[in-house]
Amino acid sequence: MSSRKGRNEAARVVREQLAREKRRKRTLWTSVGAVVVLVIAGLIGWSVYSSQKSDTFTAPPGANDAGTGxxxxxxxxxxxxxxxxxxxxxxxxxxxxxxxxxxxxxxxxxxxxxxxxxxxxxxxxxxxxxxxxxxxxxxxxxxxxxxxxxxxxxxxxxxxxxxxxxxxxxxxxxxxxxxxxxxxxxxxxxxxxxxxxxxxxxxxxxxxxxxxxxxxxxxxxxxxxxxxxxxxxxxxxx
Amino acid sequence: MGVTTARTAAGRWPVVRPWFGLAARLGLAAVWLFAGGAKVGDLAASGRAVNAYQVMPYEVATAIGAALPFVELALGLLLLAGLATRLSAGISAALLLVFIAGIASAWARGLAIDCGCFGSGGQLAAGQAPSYLPEILRDLGFLALAGFLLIWPRTPFSVDGWLAGDPPVEDDDE
The missing domain is CATH 3.40.30.10 (Glutaredoxin)
Known part of the structure; x- marks a missing residue:
């Protein structure tokens, strides 16, 4: 009687452990996914900004040497x-x-x-x-x-x-x-x-x-x- | 009689809590979507708003200013979907703490700038008073939303809940 109770108890512990493990994995992967999404978003912003910037410019006549006014x-x-x-x-x-x-x-x-x-x-x-x-x-x-x-x-x-x-x-x-x-x-x-x-x-x-x-x-x-x-x-x- | 009322009050919290959580999640999502959306149209101006705090070199400020609106939009979408809610809430809280620290330091240094939280930003015109205290209080309000989700991340209608395949449960350790 007591050994059967012990087996049930052991099975329950194992089941809980498996469920916990599954949950831990799921949390890990969703977290990794979310971080990847955020990093990619940041990189998109940075590359959009970089592509908007032009490298060369021509200053109009009358501008100062640095071309800033x-x-x-x-x-x-x-x-x-x-x-x-x-x-x-x-x-x-x-x-x-x-x-x-x-x-x-x-x-x-x-x-x-x-x-x-x-x-x-x-x-x-x-x-x-x-x-x-x-x-x-x-x-x-x-x-x-x-x-x-x-x-x-x-x-x-x-x-x-x-x-x-x-x-x-x-x-x-x-x-x-x-x-x-x-x-x-x-x-x-x-x-x-x-x-x-x-x-x-x-x-x-x-x-x-x-x-x-x-x-x-x-x-x-x-x-x-x-x-x-x-x-x-x-x-x-x- | 007294026992019954005490039990219903305590018993009601697990029922209403997920709905408070849903409101906090959608509220915080709206904050990020508005903040990012207001800035995404003019990334150069967003960089200038960051630069106006005078806490980092110009090149770094423009890079952060360009990346930030997109990160805010992505955070808003993650929260809207309810994916990795606890992590998103944690990152939200960290960002808000950085913003509050930035505004407080601008205040302490006597700079006269707009926080640039929802677009605009930069130095204020002469005679225009900065509104640092309302800006900080507003961010603290948002921080409270993030804090709620950090403690109780499981909310109805979330991808997290759908992935777990079970209704919002008590004592979830995600």
């Missing part, structure tokens, strides 16, 4: 402006302090390096930030970068919209005196799209995490008012 003026102090044509705060900065910056340039106190970064592609449905920045490269080629930039900020589309179409960009370019055919084909072909990417990448590497960022001789300026900009340039020029 368009230079205006020849003054001794360098004012770096990092702006996105879609960024409302950049428009405000241009309206409030643009004239002061112009005067500093025309009086020979400073030169401007304008970096048309494409940080806000997510806030338009047509990658307006990239398209407008690449178009500004075309404007630089035609010798009207400053005029085109001012016109773009004056007609800035709202965040979240489709932005201005290529045709509208070309109309604006023609309006500031650019050759419609030359400028038009440059905008349509995206001649300076790779340059825009280079400008944007370089700005990120330089620690520019938002727009507008204003640097005077490499130091970020917190006070973006006309007085703040003037003071920073005066201090740097001494």
């Amino acid at each position: 368009v230079v205006l003026g020849t003054g001794p102090v360098t004012i770096d402006l990092y702006e996105d044509y879609l960024c409302p705060a950049c428009k405000q900065f241009q309206q409030a302090s643009g004239e002061t910056v112009n005067q500093l340039v025309s009086s020979g106190k400073a030169k401007v390096v304008f970096h048309p970064v494409a940080y806000l592609n997510r806030f338009s449905t047509t990658e307006y930030s990239t398209r407008s920045s690449a178009a500004s490269g075309c404007a630089a080629k035609g010798g009207k970068f400053k005029e085109f930039t001012d016109a773009l900020f004056a007609q800035q589309p709202a965040e979240g919209s489709a932005g201005l179409s290529n045709d509208q960009l070309i109309d604006i370019g023609a309006g500031v005196g650019l050759d419609r055919d030359d400028f038009g084909s440059c905008v349509r072909d995206g001649t300076y799209t790779a340059w825009t990417e280079h400008v944007t990448d370089d700005a990120s590497k330089a620690g520019v995490t938002g727009t507008p960022t204003i640097k005077v001789n490499g130091t970020a300026v917190e006070d973006r008012s006309p007085a703040g900009i003037t003071a920073a340039v005066e201090a740097a020029g001494k």
Whole structure:
């Protein structure tokens, strides 16, 4: 009687052990599968990003040596402006302090390096930030970068919209005196799209995490008012 | 009489627990799918959002920024299907802890950035105040969901349950 009870007991223990073993194996394989899925997902993201990046770019005439921005003026102090044509705060900065910056340039106190970064592609449905920045490269080629930039900020589309179409960009370019055919084909072909990417990448590497960022001789300026900009340039020029 | 009520209260937990688990699993899945989906359209911007925390070199930040949205989407899909739930919950909890640490360190260092948790990200415009505390509290809420699933991973309508071939059981050691 007692030996039969013992056999039953032993059989139950073995059954439980087998079930446990089976469960352990199943957990192991589902875990391995899940980890593989996650690793593959990460690799997909990385390779998609790598394939989107272009290796070569052509900087437009008027760009600095590094090809990271368009230079205006020849003054001794360098004012770096990092702006996105879609960024409302950049428009405000241009309206409030643009004239002061112009005067500093025309009086020979400073030169401007304008970096048309494409940080806000997510806030338009047509990658307006990239398209407008690449178009500004075309404007630089035609010798009207400053005029085109001012016109773009004056007609800035709202965040979240489709932005201005290529045709509208070309109309604006023609309006500031650019050759419609030359400028038009440059905008349509995206001649300076790779340059825009280079400008944007370089700005990120330089620690520019938002727009507008204003640097005077490499130091970020917190006070973006006309007085703040003037003071920073005066201090740097001494 | 008193004995009966005590027994029903205790007896109800095993019945409702799987349904709480299901809600936690689907809730956490939705969090990851939204977070990944918001970022996947602009991988360069996702890299910039990571870079804005200033905790790693630019090249590393862009690689992580590119991989993260896809990993988040994959985690969301695993949780949605209920496959390897405990592991997915564990990885979710680990990721959330990293995010909370990142936000806290940005706060402590006085950076003015958006966490970039659901898209956007990067430095804030002047005059815009960062909202670190709500971001951390929100992540702690998500962490609670992950914690529930870590402790009780077995939920109804899951691939795990289907593979096991049995209804949600008490004391499952998966």
